Amino acid sequence: NAGVTQTPKFQxxxxxxxxxLQCAQDMNHNxxxxxxxxxxxxxxxxxxxxSEGTTDKGExxxxxxxxxxxxxxxxxxxxxxxxxxxxxxxxxSSEVSGDExxxxxxxxxxxx
Amino acid sequence: xxxxxxxxxxxxxxxxxPVELRCNYSSSVSVYLFWxxxxxxxxxxxxxxxxxxxxxxxxxxxxxxxFNKSQTSFHLRKPSVHxxxxxxxxxxxxxxxxxxxxxxxxxLSVIA
Numbered sequence: 001n002a003g004v005t006q007t008p009k010f011q012x013x014x015x016x017x018x019x020x021l022q023c024a025q026d027m028n029h030n031x032x033x034x035x036x037x038x039x040x041x042x043x044x045x046x047x048x049x050x051s052e053g054t055t056d057k058g059e060x061x062x063x064x065x066x067x068x069x070x071x072x073x074x075x076x077x078x079x080x081x082x083x084x085x086x087x088x089x090x091x092x093s094s095e096v097s098g099d100e101x102x103x104x105x106x107x108x109x110x111x112x
Numbered sequence: 113x114x115x116x117x118x119x120x121x122x123x124x125x126x127x128x129x130p131v132e133l134r135c136n137y138s139s140s141v142s143v144y145l146f147w148x149x150x151x152x153x154x155x156x157x158x159x160x161x162x163x164x165x166x167x168x169x170x171x172x173x174x175x176x177x178x179f180n181k182s183q184t185s186f187h188l189r190k191p192s193v194h195x196x197x198x199x200x201x202x203x204x205x206x207x208x209x210x211x212x213x214x215x216x217x218x219x220l221s222v223i224a
Contacts, residue, residue: 004155033211039215040121043156053208058211076202098144098206103155 001026004104006091012110015083021076021107023091031097032074033058034066036087037106043090049074050097081111114139114205125193126223128215133218135177135203145186146160146212147177156202162186173197176222198222 007022025032035043043056045058055066063085065077070090074093078085088108092101117128119134147176148156160171167179177188186203202221204212 007148031211035214040216043214047210048211096209098208098210098212099162100146100158101156101212103148103156103157105155 003027004091004093004102004109006089006104007021009110012112013078014112015082017081018077018079018111019081020078021089021091021109022073023075023099025091025093025102026072026074026094027064027093027102028071029086029093029095029102030061031094031099032068033092033094033101034064034076035090035092037084037090038087041057046076046098048091081109085109085112086111113182114143114207114210114213116203116213116215118201118203118218120218121216122221124221124223127136127195128192130191131189131193131197131220133201133203133220135215137184137186137205139184144206144208145177145179146206147171147175147186147188148202148204148214150189150200150202150217151187152199153197159188159201161216191206193220193222193224194212195222 004025011027031105033048052071091104094101125131146161147159147161162179170176203215
């Protein structure tokens with residue numbers, strides 16, 4: 001089992017460009033999450049999907065959109081990237097919301 | 113809502129010395145508690161968790177944490193650290209049906 005996979009691993013964008021971060025899990029989990037990690041700030045929840053067909057805002061949703069494409073896949077979209085969105089992005093999944101989460105390897109995004 | 117405070121942002125310790133990483137949480141309901149470890153340039157991995165039952169939980173690599181309800185704490189301890197324990201450690205709390213809330217992390221540096 002691959003667990004949680006994320007693509008791409010690295011990305012450099014110019015201000016105003018758009019992009020989609022992809023996440024997939026093969027553990028048949030119901031819940032999926034997107035976090036950003038910044039130095040000294042820990043992990044902050046951007047959006048989550050408690051189950052297929054539902055999505056909810058987390059702590060820092062502004063500037064992002066998400067799509068729960070099916071039970072396996074949960075994508076994060078930046079419509080118009082800003083330098084403040086330079087960060088490391090992690091996707092995670094769990095069997096149900098509130099349970100132990102399994103993390104992907106992360107995407108390191110730089111917005112110039 | 114739940115919150116987590118990790119009381120130390122950085123903890124330097126000599127190899128083979130004991131270490132304690134402190135975590136306090138706030139919640140008005142019963143909680144689940146987790147410790148995750150993040151090695152450089154990797155995603156987070158679960159170290160140990162408390163769901164119910166025995167208040168002392170252990171990991172396979174010698175770490176342990178004790179749930180103290182009266183002090184709302186879940187401190188992580190290891191009696192003798194190794195160089196390979198150098199990493200960032202995150203405490204997290206969940207009310208059971210809500211996403212995990214993470215602390216800001218404690219960077220453990222083991223000095224030879």
